[in-house]
Amino acid sequence: MKNAIIKTEEQYEAALDRLNELFDTDPSTIEGQEADLLALLIEDYEEQHYRIEAPDPIVAIKIRMEEMQIKQKDLIGIVGSKGIVSEVLNKKRKLTVKMIRNLSEYLKVTPTILIQDYDLN
Numbered sequence: 001m002k003n004a005i006i007k008t009e010e011q012y013e014a015a016l017d018r019l020n021e022l023f024d025t026d027p028s029t030i031e032g033q034e035a036d037l038l039a040l041l042i043e044d045y046e047e048q049h050y051r052i053e054a055p056d057p058i059v060a061i062k063i064r065m066e067e068m069q070i071k072q073k074d075l076i077g078i079v080g081s082k083g084i085v086s087e088v089l090n091k092k093r094k095l096t097v098k099m100i101r102n103l104s105e106y107l108k109v110t111p112t113i114l115i116q117d118y119d120l121n
Helices: 008-020 029-050 058-066 082-089 095-106
Strands: none
Touching: 008 029, 058 082, 058 095
């Protein structure tokens, strides 16, 4: 494939195919450099056409809790009392700055996700 800005779905598919062919090449070779360039072009196209929005903060917290096998009771003291944890996770109460700091550190979630606005139930 000729390395150029990817503008169409067909070009995108061709770039993916070519990158697959070059995937294990040595980065110091011409083919390795082509693979690096294709990866950048593909990433740019995907950013424009397949952007995935971050989940709302509470969904992100629940996903991370599941990944880390953390239960709601484990957030007592990090978010607040048992009742506050329940209210936050059920979207009855908004996250505070202190909660965001604590959760970010405890769950290793970027604060950027946690500070997003979301609707209460």
